[in-house]
Amino acid sequence: MPDATKVAQATEADVLTVKDYKSGDKPIWCPGCGDFGVLSATYKALAALQLQPKDVVVAAGIGCSSRTPYFMSTFGFHGVHGRSLPIATGMKLANPDLTILVMGGDGDLMSIGAGHFPHAAARNVDITCIMMDNQTYGLTKAQASPTSSMGHKTKSTPYGVIAKPMAPVLFALANGATFVARGYSAKPNDLTDLIVQGIKHPGFSFVHVQSPCAEFFNTYDFYDEHIEELPSDWDQQDLKAAINLALTEEKVHLGVFYQEERQSFGAAVRQFEPEGKQFDLAEYLQRFS
Amino acid sequence: MARDDFIIRIGGDTAIGGVISTGENFTTAAARIGFQTFTFRTYPAEIKGGHAWFQVRISNKPIYSIGDGCDILIAFDQEAYELHRPNLNEGGVLIYDSGLVQPDTDSDIICYGVPFQKIAREELEFVRGTNVLILGVMAGLFGLPPASLEEMVKSRYKRRAELMEKNIQALYHGYEYTKKIQKEDKFWLGTADHVARLVMTGNDAITAGALHAGCRYFAGYPITPATDILETMASQLPRFGGVCLQAEDEMASIGSVIGASYAGTKAMTATSGPGFSLMTELMGLASMAEIPIVIVNAQRSGPSTGMPTKLEQSDLFQALYGGHGDFPRIVLAPASVQNCFRISVLAFGLAEKYQCPVILLSDQSLSHRTETIREVDTDVFPVVDRIRPNGTNPEDYLRYQITDNGVSPMAVPGLDPHTYVAPGLEHDERGHPRLTPDTHEKMTAKRFRKLEAARLETDNAELCPRYGAEHADIGIIGWGATQGSIREAVDRALADGLKVAAMHPRVLNPLPEERLKEFIASVDRVLVPEINYQGQFAHHLTATLGVKPIRFNKIGGLPFTPGEIYKKIQEVLVHA
Numbered sequence: 001m002p003d004a005t006k007v008a009q010a011t012e013a014d015v016l017t018v019k020d021y022k023s024g025d026k027p028i029w030c031p032g033c034g035d036f037g038v039l040s041a042t043y044k045a046l047a048a049l050q051l052q053p054k055d056v057v058v059a060a061g062i063g064c065s066s067r068t069p070y071f072m073s074t075f076g077f078h079g080v081h082g083r084s085l086p087i088a089t090g091m092k093l094a095n096p097d098l099t100i101l102v103m104g105g106d107g108d109l110m111s112i113g114a115g116h117f118p119h120a121a122a123r124n125v126d127i128t129c130i131m132m133d134n135q136t137y138g139l140t141k142a143q144a145s146p147t148s149s150m151g152h153k154t155k156s157t158p159y160g161v162i163a164k165p166m167a168p169v170l171f172a173l174a175n176g177a178t179f180v181a182r183g184y185s186a187k188p189n190d191l192t193d194l195i196v197q198g199i200k201h202p203g204f205s206f207v208h209v210q211s212p213c214a215e216f217f218n219t220y221d222f223y224d225e226h227i228e229e230l231p232s233d234w235d236q237q238d239l240k241a242a243i244n245l246a247l248t249e250e251k252v253h254l255g256v257f258y259q260e261e262r263q264s265f266g267a268a269v270r271q272f273e274p275e276g277k278q279f280d281l282a283e284y285l286q287r288f289s
Numbered sequence: 290m291a292r293d294d295f296i297i298r299i300g301g302d303t304a305i306g307g308v309i310s311t312g313e314n315f316t317t318a319a320a321r322i323g324f325q326t327f328t329f330r331t332y333p334a335e336i337k338g339g340h341a342w343f344q345v346r347i348s349n350k351p352i353y354s355i356g357d358g359c360d361i362l363i364a365f366d367q368e369a370y371e372l373h374r375p376n377l378n379e380g381g382v383l384i385y386d387s388g389l390v391q392p393d394t395d396s397d398i399i400c401y402g403v404p405f406q407k408i409a410r411e412e413l414e415f416v417r418g419t420n421v422l423i424l425g426v427m428a429g430l431f432g433l434p435p436a437s438l439e440e441m442v443k444s445r446y447k448r449r450a451e452l453m454e455k456n457i458q459a460l461y462h463g464y465e466y467t468k469k470i471q472k473e474d475k476f477w478l479g480t481a482d483h484v485a486r487l488v489m490t491g492n493d494a495i496t497a498g499a500l501h502a503g504c505r506y507f508a509g510y511p512i513t514p515a516t517d518i519l520e521t522m523a524s525q526l527p528r529f530g531g532v533c534l535q536a537e538d539e540m541a542s543i544g545s546v547i548g549a550s551y552a553g554t555k556a557m558t559a560t561s562g563p564g565f566s567l568m569t570e571l572m573g574l575a576s577m578a579e580i581p582i583v584i585v586n587a588q589r590s591g592p593s594t595g596m597p598t599k600l601e602q603s604d605l606f607q608a609l610y611g612g613h614g615d616f617p618r619i620v621l622a623p624a625s626v627q628n629c630f631r632i633s634v635l636a637f638g639l640a641e642k643y644q645c646p647v648i649l650l651s652d653q654s655l656s657h658r659t660e661t662i663r664e665v666d667t668d669v670f671p672v673v674d675r676i677r678p679n680g681t682n683p684e685d686y687l688r689y690q691i692t693d694n695g696v697s698p699m700a701v702p703g704l705d706p707h708t709y710v711a712p713g714l715e716h717d718e719r720g721h722p723r724l725t726p727d728t729h730e731k732m733t734a735k736r737f738r739k740l741e742a743a744r745l746e747t748d749n750a751e752l753c754p755r756y757g758a759e760h761a762d763i764g765i766i767g768w769g770a771t772q773g774s775i776r777e778a779v780d781r782a783l784a785d786g787l788k789v790a791a792m793h794p795r796v797l798n799p800l801p802e803e804r805l806k807e808f809i810a811s812v813d814r815v816l817v818p819e820i821n822y823q824g825q826f827a828h829h830l831t832a833t834l835g836v837k838p839i840r841f842n843k844i845g846g847l848p849f850t851p852g853e854i855y856k857k858i859q860e861v862l863v864h865a
Contacts, residue, residue: 025721053706053708054702054703054704054705054706054707054708055702055703056702057551057552057702059548062713069710070710070721070722073708074708075700075702075708075709075710076708076709076710076711077548077551077578077710077711078710078711078712078713078714079544079547079571079574079578079711079713080570080571080573080574080713082540083540083541083544083571085541085544086536086540086541086542086544086545086548087544087545087547087548087551088548089534089541089544089545089548090506090508090534090544090545090546090547090548090549090550090551090552090556091548091549091551091552091702092548092552093506093532093534093545093549094505094506094532094548094549094550094552094553094554094556095552095553095554095702095703097703098552098702098703115537115538115541116537116540116541116544119536119537119541266532269527269532269533270527270532272527273527273528276527276528276529276530276531277528277529277530278529279500279501279529281497281500281501281665281667284497284500284501284525285487285497285665288487288488288489288493288662289321289485289486289487289488
């Protein structure tokens with residue numbers, strides 16, 4: 001394939017900038033949506049790491065934020081509701097050289113797909129999961145989400161939400177994620193830094209992003225008031241401290257809560273038989289004689 | 290005259306142990322020296338305890354089915370005797386542990402009572418040798434050279450010299466014991482040809498076929514009767530640079546298979562009915578986003594949890610029509626263990642070529658039974674890879690380009706610079722969302738054109754064989770694991786001067802319409818035997834070809850025997 005190779009080499013010679021990661025399709029989000037900030041931070045993070053678009057896959061499920069792959073020039077997958085983590089797991093295990101981002105919302109990752117989240121974290125698959133949490137269902141217009149506060153009144157919860165909100169950071173910490181951070185869409189530069197660290201981390205990285213829905217559940221004022229940076233001397237290796245912090249309800253802390261080094265699933269499975277050989281049918285069939 | 294083609298059934302409680310392994314060991318030893326074997330097994334759904342039975346039909350001539358009833362019953366306990374006595378053919382042999390079983394005195398069978406457990410305990414002082422003792426008795430009574438069993442014991446205990454010694458002693462003790470028995474029956478094996486054969490289950494053959502076809506990613510969730518595919522893949526794939534994932538559920542299994550295939554690796558999952566139901570939404574995604582995947586459904590008795598360890602062919606509707614929206618999928622059904630290998634390779638070939646889900650429908654009997662296989666001829670099975678956008682300028686690349694056969698080049702992340710988004714939404718040729726009536730019509734038609742192209746290459750004699758009379762009063766159309774019983778029923782009918790033919794398509798969607806039309810035109814009546822209540826394949830034939838077949842349905846968890854089908858043939862002809 002002479003042409004394709006030429007094109008690939010030409011691209012690799014250049015320095016990549018934010019515009020190289022834009023697909024040219026305009027995001028379908030409402031004005032003021034937090035997801036614009038997350039998208040912009042993602043472009044910047046990829047540019048900072050100089051990753052080739054052909055080596056990156058953005059996998060998503062269903063929801064406003066799950067539309068992200070269409071706005072990127074990388075490879076992408078816009079699948080069905082809730083299954084982005086298993087799809088991304090298959091991609092990474094099949095080709096460990098790819099950089100895989102999972103991007104989705106609180107409905108996709110904490111409700112319909114919540115059953116996959118602890119397993120991806122526990123396996124420590126080397127993917128970066130960026131969750132845009134707007135605490136509402138935007139695409140279906142303003143129903144309660146698993147991260148909506150108790151008492152929150154919506155068309156599907158006219159008497160107020162009865163369930164306690166899910167705590168994504170706590171959930172990730174409790175199930176073995178090896179990189180756990182929180183960002184805020186209105187602070188895209190800090191968020192860029194968290195995404196860069198997440199991608200560089202060799203294991204399951206979870207970046208929880210407070211990304212308000214300007215249309216149906218505008219929480220900008222709340223977060224502007226409640227966010228607090230983690231102290232500069234925060235011990236990122238202290239799991240218990242991270243869990244305690246994640247339990248705090250008074251403040252919404254931003255920064256890297258926790259990280260540890262643990263062999264990723266992909267690296268571990270390839271260690272069992274490091275010298276993979278060619279399959280030979282005649283030899284294989286001997287076991288049935 | 291001696292009978293050299295006969296059926297041995299072994300039954301007992303799994304708490305005692307050794308029912309299945311005694312049968313398997315006898316089968317392996319016989320197959321190694323060239324006998325043809327065909328086994329069937331059924332397990333209890335309980336974890337420990339419960340009745341299990343194993344059956345092997347054995348001959349030095351080719352055999353195609355489980356056969357009718359059983360000729361020799363080995364009853365480990367009273368329950369086994371009572372359950373299987375009604376299936377013992379006239380003139381059959383009952384071998385029982387005379388310390389545990391009290392058979393009725395009756396005249397049309399021959400009984401040999403041997404105090405197996407007592408001998409093992411008192412004479413051999415080796416209770417665990419009971420099963421090998423029974424093998425020795427079987428060899429002595431029915432003409433299996435004991436050396437073949439000795440070889441098998443030796444290889445099984447090659448690292449445990451003491452156990453090997455004791456088992457060989459038990460084996461010959463049993464063999465010598467038969468000299469004290471006055472043989473009254475007529476069952477005696479003929480001469481074996483001493484050509485080594487393979488003994489494989491359907492699941493073994495499906496897995497071997499997948500590995501040969503280049504499958505290097507597997508994900509599955511344990512479920513009877515597909516679990517052993519997961520287990521084999523877990524042990525074998527890492528040896529060949531592949532990865533096997535025990536997923537958290539079936540949605541994750543198929544999801545990760547879709548992801549792996551998107552990333553350029555041939556990938557498969559295997560499940561049974563309940564798991565297959567859970568996979569349905571993602572199967573539609575694979576069809577919409579045009580991603581090659583192979584799904585094995587080893588069918589079991591449903592609905593819901595049903596009878597998990599028993600067979601049924603009742604997921605055909607789900608395979609053919611399950612899921613929301615209109616989407617193409619290819620459905621294959623292997624007809625024998627040997628055929629499982631071929632159909633598994635074909636499944637990957639069609640998935641890669643047509644970039645869509647391919648469902649391989651097996652069933653509990655085919656997945657778990659063993660057959661002897663002479664050799665696997667791979668020359669006739671091409672291994673196929675997907676087409677890539679080689680040479681196309683990435684700027685001009687159309688992942689979902691509208692083409693005559695519906696197939697468009699698929700880029701591989703990391704290898705091709707032709708980036709695209711695999712979409713679950715309706716999309717234009719680039720893959721970008723486009724939800725207009727015109728786009729949906731054009732793209733749906735594009736995706737379905739792949740099925741017509743697949744039909745043209747699979748509507749042939751190899752994948753839709755015909756058997757029996759050229760013009761027939763009855764033409765049987767079957768699918769899946771029933772092939773052998775149908776074939777033997779047709780043989781009996783032909784020998785009795787009846788005009789019967791059979792056709793057994795391996796591709797159930799798209800149906801081989803030309804072959805089937807030709808066949809239907811050459812027979813007076815069409816009979817469709819299948820193991821489900823609704824007549825699902827008969828329904829599919831009626832919907833596709835307008836034919837109104839006579840339906841012959843059986844449920845209950847056991848396969849068709851040749852005798853049942855032959856009886857139905859006679860019944861149809863009498864009422865004609």
